[in-house]
Amino acid sequence: MNVQEIRHPLIRHKLGLMRRAEISTKNFRELAQEVAALLTYEATQDLAVESYTIDGWCGDVEVEKLSGKKITVVPILRAGLGMLDGVLSLIPSAKVSVIGLARNEETLEADTYLEKLVGDINQRMALIIDPMLATGGSMVATIEMLKKAGARDIRALVLVAAPEGIERVNRSHPDVCIYTASVDQRLNEQGYIIPGLGDAGDKIFGTK
Numbered sequence: 001m002n003v004q005e006i007r008h009p010l011i012r013h014k015l016g017l018m019r020r021a022e023i024s025t026k027n028f029r030e031l032a033q034e035v036a037a038l039l040t041y042e043a044t045q046d047l048a049v050e051s052y053t054i055d056g057w058c059g060d061v062e063v064e065k066l067s068g069k070k071i072t073v074v075p076i077l078r079a080g081l082g083m084l085d086g087v088l089s090l091i092p093s094a095k096v097s098v099i100g101l102a103r104n105e106e107t108l109e110a111d112t113y114l115e116k117l118v119g120d121i122n123q124r125m126a127l128i129i130d131p132m133l134a135t136g137g138s139m140v141a142t143i144e145m146l147k148k149a150g151a152r153d154i155r156a157l158v159l160v161a162a163p164e165g166i167e168r169v170n171r172s173h174p175d176v177c178i179y180t181a182s183v184d185q186r187l188n189e190q191g192y193i194i195p196g197l198g199d200a201g202d203k204i205f206g207t208k
C-alpha cells in the first residue's frame with residue numbers, strides 16, 4: 001500500500017483535539033492548518049537540494065537551496081482550502097492549482113466545475129490537499145486531471161483516511177503516495193469516516 005500514516009506525537013495530539021464533538025470553528029481551522037503543515041514536512045522529505053556559496057558574516061559559506069522541481073499545491077474545493085495556508089506556511093512560493101468537484105446526485109460520481117491548473121504542472125511536484133479521504137472518488141478524479149495535464153510526481157495529503165479510500169486510490173494510481181495523520185476504521189452508510197472528524201468542510205467554514 002502506498003500510504004504513510006504519520007504518527008508524530010504532535011500530529012496525534014492535534015488530531016485528538018480535532019475529534020472533539022464540541023470543537024469551535026476557530027480551533028478546528030487552526031488545527032487543520034497545523035496538521036497540514038506537519039504532513040507537508042513529511043511529504044517533502046525527498047526534495048532535492050543543491051549547494052551554493054554565499055557571502056556569510058565570517059566569509060564564504062556553503063549553504064543549500066531547493067533545486068530542480070518546484071511545487072504546486074492542489075486544494076480540492078472546498079474543504080481542501082482548510083489545509084492550504086498550512087502547506088504554504090512551509091512552501092510559501094508554491095503555486096496553487098485549484099480543483100472544484102461536486103457530487104452528481106444522479107451518477108453519484110464527481111463532476112468537475114473548476115479546473116485551474118498552473119501551466120507548467122509537468123515540471124512540478126503536485127501536492128493534492130483534501131482533509132478527508134473517504135470513498136476516494138474525488139481524489140481519483142483529481143489525480144486523473146493532473147496526470148492528463150502532464151503531472152508526474154503526485155502526492156496526496158489528507159488529515160484522515162478511510163481504508164476504502166486508500167484502497168481505491170492505490171488500485172487506480174499506485175504511484176501516488178497518500179500522507180495522512182490517521183488511517184481510521186471505516187466508512188459508514190452515509191459515506192462518513194468513522195471515527196473521523198465529521199463534515200470537515202462544515203467545520204472549517206462554520207456552516208451547517
Ligand code: URA
Pocket residue numbers: 079132134191192193194196197198199200201
Ligand atoms: N467528507 C467529510 O467531510 N467527512 C467525512 O467523514 C467524509 C467525507
